[in-house]
Every structure is written in C-alpha cells, then in structure tokens.
Amino acid sequence: MELSQLRAFVTVSRTGTIAAAAECLNVTSSPLSRTIRELERHLGRELFLRRYHRFERTPFAEEFLPLAVEILAQADEAERVAAGEEAPLRIGATPWTSKRLTRQLMESAAERSAATPEFSSDVSSVLIESLRHGELDLALVHLPVTVPGVATAALARYRYSVAAVGDPNLPTGRPLRLPDLRGRKLLSFPLAMQPAPMKAMLDALTGAGVESIVEIDLRDVIGLEGRMARTGELMLATLSDDLPAARFLDLDRLRTYPVADGEIRFEIGIAWRARDCVHHAAIDAVVAALSPGGDDLPLLG
Template identity: 35%
Template structure:
C-alpha cells in the first residue's frame, strides 16, 4: 500500500477512523497475534482482520507486517500506537462522567475483583480502604483477571484484585496472599494415600485445566510447569467453575491442579470425603493473589497511595497464607 502518511503526525491521521478500529489495532499490537486479539475482544479473527484492513486503508499505510504465524508492527504502526492508546484512554474516560454534579467532588476508587480471588485477600484490601481511606467510595467491578487487567491498563479501573503474576509490564502489582498448590483427585485414586506428589510422578495421568482465558499469563505458567514435568494429557475446560471441575474429577478420574491451602475456596470444594487433596512437592507451584494498578495513579486516585502503603506495610513481607 502506498504510504500516504509519510511526514505526517500519526495523531493527525484519524480522519474517518472509528473507535472500534482503534480498539482492534491496539489489541493486535499488544498480542501480536490476530487470534489472541480476537479472543480478547470477544470477536472472530475474520471481522477483526477486516477492521484492521479498513483502518490501514483510511490511514494510507500498513500498520502490521504479516508473516506466516507471525505479526509485527511496521515503523508507522509503532509511531501510531501511542496516539491510538491516548485516544482510547480519553474515549473510555467519557463513560465515567456523570450527570450528577456532586460526582466530581466525591472521592472514589474504581475497584475490580476477580471472582476466583480468595475472600481473605479481598477482605484485606477492603479493610485497608476502611482504615486508610474511609471516605473513599469503592464501586466494585467483578470480572475475570484478564478482563480486569485490560480495564486497568485502559484506565477503566484504578485498582484490581487479581491472580499474580500479571504479565503486563505497564502495571505495578503487590502480593497480598500466597499459598501452595495441590493435586485434587478422587478419594479412591491410586495416589490418594500419598503425603505429597511431584508432577513428574503424574506424567502418565490425565489432567483437567480450567479455561486459560480468565488469565492467560498466569495459567500459561501453570501449563509450562506441567509440560516441563512431562504431563501432556491436558484437557482444557470451557469454564472456571470449581464445582464443575470437581464433578469432572469425580466422573472421569482425571486429576486437577488446584490451590491447596485451607483458606482458598477451591480447596474447600475438594474438602469433601469424596476427594483427596495431596500437596504438590517439587517443583513447588504457588498461587499468589494481590493488587495491580497503573504506575503514577497513586498520586491521582483518592486514597490509593495510603491504601497501597497500608497493604505493603502489613503484607509485603508476610503475605496472607492461603
């Protein structure tokens, strides 16, 4: 495509570009993969690719170099990325404006909470707000970690309680709770009497894995540890419902890696006499849950700096045992 953008400021090239085209572009630029970007936006790759082509036509220059199983940003794409992010940030901020004139004078922090986050961690964060910033309103957004991190990066949230590590270089995080992993199995399983297990001992067994879409980076780390131990029979489930996972374990005899500490909801589901949770030995895998935020927002969001200081002082060196 002829480059009609040469010598022009990328921020001045918007023309008839619509906001969804920019959202598609930023998603592909972040993922460098059309399939993953489509999943993130909850669309199929075909319309996503079409929106990118329409955007390139409008701009008069290619944004991506498309190779076999590989996508890279062009020089112009790199230049266009930050202005596009800024437009999206400003646009997304509009939805938080209120017709209530008092809203501008209120102190509020938009808090996201992952449904699978341990209640002890969520309670610790809420308690920190009540102690350090009691006058700050806390509108809550429940959503999977992946969605919360996207909202946080896009300025749709101020703080999020999520599983760690987050895998997003532009965000900060702090661990508030940490606990061990265990192997969940039926009570009559051949390994049910063991005091501990290693992953390599289980390489011939079939494992159920909750949907990685809730947090691809975190779940990817768990999968990598399993593959490194020789476990290849992994069945990805289309959901993250722990009760349904337990039902599948009971029905099929397959195993499941799950947080094994007594203070994690997943461990309570497998606390029934029908199941056995065997602690996982080397390589030791832990589940960490904490908070994530945008760098610099401590000085902009009411009470956030005080809350983060309180959490860091109380749990930075001694996370809650999950």
C-alpha cells in the same frame, strides 16, 4: 492532538472494532474511522492492525495507551474539580481468589477514598483490560501482569494440592513433586482467566510429563466430582475454605495430596496504572496497607 481523538483511540482499543466503539461514543463508524486515521497521521505511527472484523493494537499503541488514558483521566478530573465533585476509587477483584483478601481490599479502599468506592468482579484478564483503559483504578488479580503502564504488588502465593476421587496411587508421606504426575490426566481452569500465570503453570506440568491437561468450562464446575469419578482425572487446586475450590469440591470426601512448595509459583496481587495521578495517593496508601512485610509472601491454601 485533541481529546476527542484520544478518546476515540482508547474506545476502539477497548472494544476492538470501529462499529462497537462508534456505538459507545454515539457516533457513526465513518467519522470515527477518519478520526483514528487523523490521529495516526499526527503521530506518524500506526495504532492498529486492521484484521478481518477486528482492530489489534500495534506495539506502538501498547506503549501509547497508558499515556492516552492518563491524559483523558486528568481532563475528566479537571471537570470534576470545577463541579466540586470527588472521583470515586473504582476497584475490581477476581472471584477466583481469597475472599479474605477481597474483603481487605474493599475495606482499605473505603477508608482511603474520598467518595464511596465502586466495585466490580470478573476474571483477572478482563479486570486488567478494564484497568488499562481507565475503567478501573485498582484491581486484585493474578500475577504476573506484563503489559505496559501497569504496576503490581504481590500479596500472597498459592499452595497447591492434587485432588482425586478414589485412589489415584500417588505417593504419600511427602509432598508431591511435579514428576510424580507423569502420565496423569489433569483438569485445569481456563487459560483465558489470566493467560500469563496459567500458561506458565501448564507449561511446567507439561514439561514434567503430565499426559494431558483439559481446560474445564467454568459452567461445569458443579459436576466436577462426577466427571473425576468417571474419568480418573485429577484436579490441581488450592484447598481452603477461603478459596474458590471449596465452593464446588467436597474437600471432606476427596483424596488430597499437597504439592511441594516451589513446584508451582502462582501469585495474587494488586495492579494499578503506573501513571495514575488522580488516585495515586489513595492507591499508594492501599498498597502499603495490604502489602505483606518481609521477603516471603503468605501462602493461600
């Protein structure tokens, strides 16, 4: 098994097609396809299901990916050591969370990285794929992350409220329970932002009898209040100046109803590759510095 074969596998896994991977590796498609076939013959297992215009990882490939990424990372680190270079800690954070936590992650990483950290921002699902394929070393994402080879540590959980334009005739004087939303129409952020926790939340709402849940396009958040006024739809949101909802909702004008603790569990935390031997010391130090003490997670919102 050669490094070039592993790099071909990881690149095809990341891009999803032979053509896109070939462009990344500056080769033609036919030799790259043969390289993948040779690796599969060597392993005695298929790595991809060949779909129409798309390569999908097999269950074996899901388990093999963390090992392949780590072998390549150590090979790259050997070259840096020989050249007298330091590997920067590459960190990412979703913009759809606490600005304070993002700032703390960046500051903590800068203190513990031998070279200036590199930073990127995207939705959690994209960051997790970048992390899995060795393009990031540490990421602030929504939890849970249930993919092979990725470890996580929860930092906080969200406290939700229901926001409305006008009077939705919801109970007052106590926190809302999910059954209070029976028959209501809700707006939600897209499931693709982080499928696992978003799906769990939407399933809980549907199970409580919510009439409909519409996933909004992130490009439409600026006009969200106007839509809510026209349709009577409600928005489940985390209401704090430190959180994204404050950027596009006028919290002083909206009616807001807190949701009881425990009705919705949605967490934010740090994710990293469990096999990472290149940055493990820095990652352990960052995780220790940011992890909350005690059994209860801090609440956001």
